[in-house]
Amino acid sequence: MKNHVSFLRSPSDFNKTVTMKLISSSVTVAFLTCITVASLLLLHCRHVVADRRSDSSLTVVENAEEGGGGAGGDEEEEANFNLEVIQPTEQWQTLKPGQAVPAGSHVKLNLQTGQREVRLGEEQLKYRTQNHRRGEESHSFSIPDEPKQAMKNIKEDLNPDSVASKYHPLEELKRDMAQLDLLVETDGQILRRLLDQFNSSNSTTEQRLNILLELEYLVHQVDNAQTLCSMGGLQVILDGLNSSDFRLQERSAFVLGSAMASNPVVQVKAVESGALQLLLTALATTQPLRVKKKVLFAVAALLRHFPYTQRTFLSHGGLQVLSELFRADGGGVLRTRIATMLYDMISEKELISQTGLDPALDAAHEDRVRQYSEVSLEGELLEKGWCTLVPQLLVSTEHDYREKALQALLAMAPTCLDQYRSDSSLLGSLLSLREQYKEMVQSEMILGEENSYFTEIAELIDALHVKMKSP
Known part of the structure; x- marks a missing residue:
């Protein structure tokens, strides 16, 4: 122990x-x-x-090639x-x-x-992994060839000789298409073909209507409209205005107005061909509403920026014809177009007189001022009673009609101011519209909308009201 x-x-x-x-x-x-x-x-x-x-x-x-021998081999297989x-x-x-x-x-x-x-054995897994890796390496090596080919294509596209080789001259294309029974036409050739078809005695009314529709599309280009006149097409259009078929009258007036719009060459040829007299006759006679709308369109295109035609229009009683048309129109469509036409004529004359160009340096401007001075539009407006006719358009419930009427009234104010002040119904209409559009503007401002369409109309009303109240 x-x-x-x-x-x-x-x-x-x-x-x-x-x-x-x-x-x-x-x-x-x-x-x-x-x-x-x-x-x-x-x-x-x-x-x-x-x-x-x-x-x-x-x-x-x-495996088959590894088959074992022995007495029991056949039984095992x-x-x-x-x-x-x-x-x-x-x-x-x-x-x-x-x-x-x-x-x-x-x-x-x-x-x-x-x-x-x-699962697969180690040798089998190793073999499969090596094959997969080889496939990826071979794929990665082939990728750089694609950018090289793309760069090669870009260089070929930028080569002028290569670009030229891909396209063929126009004449060669025409010959190839001619062999294929295809026809390549210029606008001038199309205009000639359409006029020939229109003048053909075998053409039906429906075919002529379709031809006029195609012409209207083509003459929006200034060169095509002038080419049509040089081919004698203007007379064909004017003959359509004299047709007894209202549909041909409508389409002809449409083509004429489109050809004259912003095209002084066609305007001059139309006046020389008597187009103004034909248009005024179409307005003075009994016509469907759709015909008169297209005729008014042609008249406005003929008068715009053309003081000579405006003077001829006034001397031929054009304002008298428009006043009768204004009184007869109950829907307001023609009234609105007439008020717009008057506004354009007054604004053009004021604009050309207020332009600050030196007449000594611009002889063309001086000549245009002289031409507009010969257009006695103000006296005609006062004499034909337009100072009391245009205010009637304010009765309409359409905002667009009211806007056009207010613009015309403001343009006519220097001539018609005394008549405006003596017209109690006009003053009452302005006060009522002023309150109405004031409420609309306030409602839009609550919704976050400023400088709206109603604001512009309200400003026109205020401007006219100020003119009437000013001494």
Whole structure:
């Protein structure tokens, strides 16, 4: 006892001794456990080999060229022929009873589920990975060829000789199309063909109407309108105004107005051909509304920026014809167009007189001022009663009609101011409209809308009201 106590000199030595024994015991237990597991696996594998022909057996299928010899080779091949061979992949797959695996596959036992699993072997995985890598490398090497080819195409496109080689001269294209029974026509050729068809005795009214519609589209171009006149087409259009068919009158007036719009050459030829008299006659006689609308369009196109024609229009009683048309119109469509026409004529004269050009330096401007001074429009407006006619347009419920009427009234104010002040109905209409549009403007401002259409109309009303109240 003494020797034992003297050997264990302190509690720390005792603790070290106990610890070493525990570690030794743990190592021994772990070692025994590993031996036990290895023994179980060995026994299981022997059971699999011994019972390989049972329903739950695992069969390895060899390649055809690796067929084994021996006395039992034929029997094994006949048994393996009826087995289902699974095709392994990179992922683990569960083997079902009766399934066989190819040689080189990796098979393991899942200790958690107790089932066998298979996947490709290491050599097979390595082979597949190498092939995939080679495919990517070959694809990456082919990519730089595409930009090179694109740059080559760009250089070829920028080459003038290459561009010229892709296109053919117009004459060559015409010859090729002629061989294909195709016809390429210029606008002038089309105009000639349409006029010939219109003048043909075999053409029906419907065909002539379609021809006029095509002409109206073409004459919007200044050159085409002048070419039409040089071909004698203007007389054809004027003859259509004298037609007994209202549809031909309407289409002819439409073509004439489109040809004269902003085209002084056609305006001069139309006046020389007697177009103004024909148009005034069409307005003075009984015509459908749609015909008179197109005729008014042609009259406005003929008068715009053409003081000579305006003077002729006044001397031929044009304002009288318009006043009768204004009184007869109940819908307001023709009234609005007439008021706009008067506004344009007055504004042109005021604008040309207020232009700050030096007459000594601009002889053309001086000549135009002289021409407009010969147009006695103000006296005609006062004499024909327009100072009381235009205010009637304010009764309309259409905002556009009211706007056109207010613009015309402001332009006529220097001539008609005394008549405006003596017209109590005009003053009442202005006050009523002022309140109405004031409310509309306030409603739009609440919604966040400023400088609206109603604001412009309200400003016109205020401007006219100021003129009437000014001394």
